[in-house]
Amino acid sequence: MTDQKYERARADSGSIMTAQSVGPAPAARRRLGLAAPFGELAIVWLKIALPLFVGVAYAFTLKIFTTETFFFWNQDLPILALCVAITIGIGLAPRALAGLAPALYWPPWRWVWLLAAICLLAGWLGARWVFEGYALSLDEFLANFDARIFAHGQLVAPVAPEWRPLLPALQPIYMLPAPDNAFWASSYLPVNAAMRAAASLIGAESLLNPLLSAFAIVATYAVGRRLWPDQPRLALIAAVLLGGSAQLIVMGMSAYAMPAHLAFNMAWMWLFLRGRRLGHAGAIAVGFVAAGIHQVVFHPLFVAPFVLQLWLDRRWRLAALYTLAYAAICLFWIEYWPLEMRLIGVAPHAASAVGGGWFVQRALAVLSGIRIGNLGPMALSLVRFVTWQNPLMAPLAVAGALAAERAKGHLRALVLGVFLTIIAMLFLVPSQTHGWGYRYLHGLLGSIALLAAWSWSRLTAPLSPDAQRAAAGGLVAACALSLLVLTPIRAWQAWAYSHPYALANARIQAAKADIVLVDDTGAHAFNAGTIVRNDPFLAAGPKVMAIEVLDDDQIAALCARHSIAVFDGDDAAALGVDTVRLAPDPDATRVRALMAQLKCGGPLR
Secondary structure, rough: OOOHHHHHHHHHEEEEEEHHOOOOOOOOEEEEEEEOOOHHHHHHHHHHHHHHHHHHHHHHHHOOOHHHHHHHHHHHHHHHHHHHHHHHHHHHHHHHOOOHHHHHHHOOHHHHHHHHHHHHHHHHHHHHHHOOOOOOOOOHHHHHHHHHHHHHOOOOOOOOHHHHHHHHHOOOOOOOOOOOEEOEEEOOOOHHHHHHHHHHOOOOHHHHHHHHHHHHHHHHHHHHHHHHOOHHHHHHHHHHHHHHHHHHHHHHHOOOOOHHHHHHHHHHHHHHHHHHHHHHHHHHHHHHHHHHOOOOHHHHHHHHHHHHHHOOOOOOOHHHHHHHHHHHHHHHHHOOOHHHHHHOOHHHHHHHHOHHHHHHHHHHEEEEEOHHHHHHHHHHHHHHHHOOOOOOOHHHHHHHHHHHHHHHHHHHHHHHHHHHHHHHHHHHOOOOOOOOOOOHHHHHHHHHHHHHHHHHHHOOOOOHHHHHHHHHHHHHHHHHHHHHHHHHHHHHHHHHHHHHHHHHHHHHHOOOOEEEEOOOHHHEEEEHHHHOOOOOOOOOEEEEEEEHOOOOOHHHHHHHOEEEEEEEEHHHHOOOOOOOOOOOHHHHHHHHHHHOOOOEEOOOO
């Protein structure tokens, strides 16, 4: 933007955009005694909270106390109250904040690059200071697990014969079935791990997700410019709402695959909107990579509404091209594991055991767990999601969702992508266990920010110039509070939760024993997946095993050959790990009794 244009923008009446560009908007009026549009947004907060709290109450009636329950009481409920209070507080005195409005007239690209730089720096520092270099969830650990294998120039890690029968105890879940346990790798698709492996070769592994998150801010602005080429402020609002998301920044500190999903989705949408041969070819190429990030389902759910819109618009050739391309993409990634096994020399009949049939079996196993009780965990997850964003983003997106559906086109596609993902996760995986925000919607944060920006324009378009300036100042205040207050609180919450697990993992990895058995059952039950961690080549540290997976013969053999220590719930509770009381596991009880009889195993030192 030239200096002359910049000065004209600052001298403008304060309007962020014109009502004509987005269609009719409701008449502006005060609600709850609050200035527009904050009264409307406060009401939307109530509309969001009511059904979610019904679902949360239902979850509590099930008497299943999960990680999400802990997060709800200890992290999310206080922040929900704070988000509503911020919305109301700004609505009580918006004109006092009108002086902040000119901040939105700073050249947009400067804001975008500044937010991207803040996200990058915060993610890089947070990986060290917030998470202490420790991967809390199994999803994160297995991404690094596979990355270590790839960095050694291998697709899978070979397993020595003596450890092959013990692989289920060394890592009980999310592992690729291998003939005779001759090798191991996770059952996740490889792109996220491959990117982490490439970054690790130049010592930049902790920079990968911060870079992807920073890129997502830039790409969201670029998509907004494609959607609204004459209204750079609207694209800027989307980028600012995204850049102030605590979920975006804290997830950037982690090793999760979700920052990659967000970055690739926004890159795909920019290419798709660019159009022509180069744009569509680029979108299909990006889609191929994005579908293989870690689970095949997420990226196609984002893309499907855009392809559907092509069919509705009767763009037959382009719609057919995308449909066939994504059918081939999904088929390739479903058949990735048999291809991988053939490349390492596994016989075709054995390799086919992890092909399409195995994928269908896994999907059917998940679908068999569908029940009305899924609504409870999903409600907890959605409360977590809305409270990890800018205080205005969730109510803005909800307020604009129906209008965007009526507007059709790309706006409807954005809404449908979010809706399809929520429905799919309700059926497939309603409980995310760990996650900073709701990670299964992380790839759609850009979509939600764009929808929220469009909704802001609808709510503020009918206002007078003075009211628009006041509203713009309130928006700037909300974004500043999100970035400078809510995000640090959320980072502290993430550290406070993960720190005891990091201590437990460090203590286990420093053990002098050959074998550490993890007993996560009984009076102080905890999530053993956070500490049953082994080097893929079984070269570093003690061998860590889940005690309940071992049989009597295996315990006897281990006791005869190795020094053994036990890490149990009492040890975890002493370190501050979140624990719950469960009935004793019969398998773990049996193993502990046998170990006592054999005078094998002692406390961890």
